[in-house]
Amino acid sequence: MSLRYALLGILREGPASGYDLMQLFKVSLHNTWPATQSQIYTELGKLADAGLLSVTARGPRGRKEYSLTDDGLAELRRWLLETEPEPHRNEPMLRVFLLGALTRDQAREYLTYLEKRAARFTDALEALDADVDWDNGDLSFYGRLALEYGKRLQAMNGEWAAWAVTQIPGAAAGDD
């Protein structure tokens, strides 16, 4: 359901094609709201049918550029102001709950893996930060706030995992 609003929100910055949006999702939105090519094209079709978007230009190879309509902007604002974010799933944390199915050594390994994963992720976010050409648009402005969030989240993830690994009783080897 949120994908539709992501599309409306991005198109508020200016018209774009499905292909353009696909690229944007691949780089900057992937960590926040992953979407596949097929989903994007399908959703753009529905949004245009509903009058929230309109095709405002055609290019080579069947390229279609979509623009946000007044109705689309109104619907985006309504969503932002009048609806609550839905609870989200955290698969790595679900796995923590279930770690009792493994030996303590394996559980420690998983937590160490989470710590390394956080470090890798932090590097990826730094790279993204350097890679994106931030402009003066709202998406860049708020995108930087979201990026800072990602960095803090990964720092916290790493610290928690390092702490959690010390909580598992027993020596470093030979349990269960």
Place this chain on the structure above:
Amino acid sequence: MSLRYALLGILREGPASGYDLMQLFKVSLHNTWPATQSQIYTELGKLADAGLLSVTARGPRGRKEYSLTDDGLAELRRWLLETEPEPHRNEPMLRVFLLGALTRDQAREYLTYLEKRAARFTDALEALDADVDWDNGDLSFYGRLALEYGKRLQAMNGEWAAWAVTQIPGAAAGDD
């Protein structure tokens, strides 16, 4: 896909009915992996058909108690050891990306709302901590690690939101 492993993992602690599992999801797993009643019953049926669970007791009102089979435990371990967690969606953060659709006052309001939300969530986690009767099982042990994660996450959320609100330029009123 993860729901099936959540069910297998919980049943590793001991047999339970669909109803029991439903309660557990409502209280302690809701923040990590929400699941509906219909989803749980459907999945239990599939898991039993696949031989990963078996019905080991019947009670009043058609109650069925499921137990983890050896195949089920093996499949749970395989998932934990050999598969990668999938990327997860963060709707509140998607909304941050799209805040340019609102006035700056409204954007600040949203961030302030996120800060309050984090505080409320922290309180709810403290209440949960006090409410749950932690036993000596693995689910309790690892559940406490996950709970600590939740507390740290909410603390970070609140700090980030308080910082983010200061990043939005302009006086406290009268823009856009």
Place this chain on the structure above:
DNA sequence: CTTTTCATGTAACAAGTTACATGATTTG
């Protein structure tokens, strides 16, 4: 002229949500 990039669309399937439907047992 071959490969890469641009560009769209759809079909089949899996996962998750909402709503409906039913009824036994326990508690006050």
Place this chain on the structure above:
DNA sequence: CAAATCATGTAACTTGTTACATGAAAAG
């Protein structure tokens, strides 16, 4: 005996994933 709780199941719908299918245009 009325209300709350226990207990299960399924149908319709929405959302998301994987895979297939096609082809124009640009770059080397």
